[in-house]
Amino acid sequence: MSYYLVRGGQALRGEVPISGAKNSVLPILAATLLNGGRSLLHNCPDLRDVRSAIQILQHLGCKVSREGDTILVDSSVVDRWDVPHELMREMRSSVIFLGPILARCGRARLSLPGGCEIGQRPIDLHLSSLRKLGVSIREQGGDILCEARDLRGGDIILSFPSVGATENTILTATACPGVTRLINAAREPEIADLQAFLRKTGVLVQGGGESVITVSGESPRNDVEHTILPDRIETATYLCAAAACGGEVTVTGAEPEHVGTVLQCLTEAGCRVRCAGRTITLQAPRALGGMSPVRTMPYPGFPTDAQAPLMAAACTGQGTSLFIETIFENRFRHAAELARMGADIRVNGRTALVTGRPLHGARVRSTDLRGGAALVVAGLAAEGESIVEGITHIDRGYERLAEKLTALGADIRRVEA
Numbered sequence: 001m002s003y004y005l006v007r008g009g010q011a012l013r014g015e016v017p018i019s020g021a022k023n024s025v026l027p028i029l030a031a032t033l034l035n036g037g038r039s040l041l042h043n044c045p046d047l048r049d050v051r052s053a054i055q056i057l058q059h060l061g062c063k064v065s066r067e068g069d070t071i072l073v074d075s076s077v078v079d080r081w082d083v084p085h086e087l088m089r090e091m092r093s094s095v096i097f098l099g100p101i102l103a104r105c106g107r108a109r110l111s112l113p114g115g116c117e118i119g120q121r122p123i124d125l126h127l128s129s130l131r132k133l134g135v136s137i138r139e140q141g142g143d144i145l146c147e148a149r150d151l152r153g154g155d156i157i158l159s160f161p162s163v164g165a166t167e168n169t170i171l172t173a174t175a176c177p178g179v180t181r182l183i184n185a186a187r188e189p190e191i192a193d194l195q196a197f198l199r200k201t202g203v204l205v206q207g208g209g210e211s212v213i214t215v216s217g218e219s220p221r222n223d224v225e226h227t228i229l230p231d232r233i234e235t236a237t238y239l240c241a242a243a244a245c246g247g248e249v250t251v252t253g254a255e256p257e258h259v260g261t262v263l264q265c266l267t268e269a270g271c272r273v274r275c276a277g278r279t280i281t282l283q284a285p286r287a288l289g290g291m292s293p294v295r296t297m298p299y300p301g302f303p304t305d306a307q308a309p310l311m312a313a314a315c316t317g318q319g320t321s322l323f324i325e326t327i328f329e330n331r332f333r334h335a336a337e338l339a340r341m342g343a344d345i346r347v348n349g350r351t352a353l354v355t356g357r358p359l360h361g362a363r364v365r366s367t368d369l370r371g372g373a374a375l376v377v378a379g380l381a382a383e384g385e386s387i388v389e390g391i392t393h394i395d396r397g398y399e400r401l402a403e404k405l406t407a408l409g410a411d412i413r414r415v416e417a
C-alpha cells in the first residue's frame with residue numbers, strides 16, 4: 001500500500017505548472033468515438049482515470065497511443081459496444097461513454113456505475129434524457145442495455161445541472177436527427193471544452209458554458225486536433241497548499257477565470273492574489289483568517305471539488321469558517337482524518353464549522369480523490385511528520401503531485417510499500 005511521507009512546516013515558494021483537466025479529457029476521450037477518424041489531444045494529464053479511459057477505447061476497437069502529454073485516438077474501427085464491468089468499477093465516470101457508444105453503434109451495454117466515497121451518484125438524469133431522445137433502456141442484472149431505436153432531437157430540461165448528464169445528452173444528441181435543446185445544462189468550463197472539440201469534428205453545437213445548449217444531429221466526420229483546458233481543481237489545490245503553508249507560489253498555465261470563487265475565499269482569508277494572463281501568484285499571510293460561509297454550487301458557484309483542499313487550509317489558520325456542501329451528500333469524510341491531525345471541525349449533515357488551530361502530523365488515510373489532496377495540504381502545514389495512506393485515490397486526479405510539491409520546497413515523498 002503506497003503512501004506519502006510528509007514533513008510539514010516548510011513554506012512553499014516558486015512556480016508550479018498546471019496540467020490538463022481530468023474532467024475535460026475524460027469526456028473528450030469518450031467523444032473521440034464519434035468522428036470515426038483521428039483525434040490528436042494535447043495537454044492530457046497522465047492519471048489513473050485517463051489510463052482507464054484509454055483502456056475502454058482500446059476495448060471498443062480504437063487504436064490509442066500516447067507521446068508525452070499528447071494522446072492520438074483512431075476510432076475508424078469500433079467493433080464493440082460494451083464497457084467491461086471491471087473498468088466501470090475502476091472508474092465510475094466511465095458512464096460518460098454511454099452517449100458516444102450509443103451515437104456510434106446504436107446500442108450500448110454498461111454496468112450501473114454505482115455509488116462511491118462521496119455519494120450515491122445516481123444516473124437517473126442521464127437515463128431520462130436519453131429516453132427523451134428515443135433511446136430504449138432496460139436494466140438487467142446490474143447492467144443497462146440501451147438501444148437507439150428511433151432517435152430524434154427535441155427539448156430536454158434537466159432538473160439539476162448535472163455535469164455528466166449534460167455531457168451524455170450532448171454526445172447522444174449528435175446522432176439524433178433534428179435539433180436538441182438542453183435546458184438547465186451544466187455550465188462548467190469542461191462543457192465548453194467538450195463543445196470546442198465537437199465543433200472541430202463538424203458537429204453543430206452551441207451554448208456550451210451557458211444554461212441552454214443546442215445540438216444539431218450531424219454525423220461528425222473531421223479528424224480533430226485539440227488542446228485540453230487547464231485543470232481548475234488542481235489549480236485550486238496548489239493555491240490552497242500555498243495558503244496553508246505560507247510563502248509565495250505562482251501557478252502557470254492556469255485559467256484564473258475558472259477559479260474566481262476560490263480566489264475570492266483565499267483573498268478574504270488574508271492572501272494576496274495577483275493574476276496575469278495564464279498565471280496566478282498567491283502570497284500567503286502569516287496566518288490564514290476566517291472566510292464567509294463557503295457554499296458549494298454548480299459552476300460558476302464555488303466548486304465542490306475544491307471544498308476539501310480549502311477546508312484543509314482553513315483548519316491550519318486562526319479564523320472560523322463555515323462550509324456548506326450542497327452538491328454531494330457525503331463529502332466531508334476527510335474531516336475525521338483531518339481531526340486526527342488536531343483539526344477542529346464540527347460536521348452537522350451538510351455543514352462543517354472549522355475553527356483554525358495549529359495541526360500536528362499523524363497517520364491518515366485518503367477517503368476519496370479530493371479528500372486525499374486535503375490531507376496532503378494539511379500535512380504540509382502541520383508540525384511534524386504525517387503518513388497519508390490510500391494515495392491511489394489521489395493518483396486518479398493529480399499528476400506528479402509529490403514532484404510538483406517538492407519543486408516548491410515541500411518535504412514530501414512517495415513510498416511504495
Ligand code: EPZ
Pocket residue numbers: 022023024026093119120121122123124125126127160161162163164165186304305327328329369370397
Ligand atoms: C462531475 O461529476 C465531476 N466528475 C466531479 O468531479 C464533480 O464533483 C461533479 O461533476 C460536480 O461538479 C467528472 O467530470 C468526471 P454531477 P458528475 O452529475 O458528472 C446528482 C472529481 O473529484 N445527480 O454534476 O458525476 C449527483 O448525485 C469529481 O474530479 C443525480 O441525482 O456530477 C450529485 O449530487 C468528483 N442524478 C449532483 O447531481 C444524475 O443522473 C452533481 O452530480 C446525475 C447526478
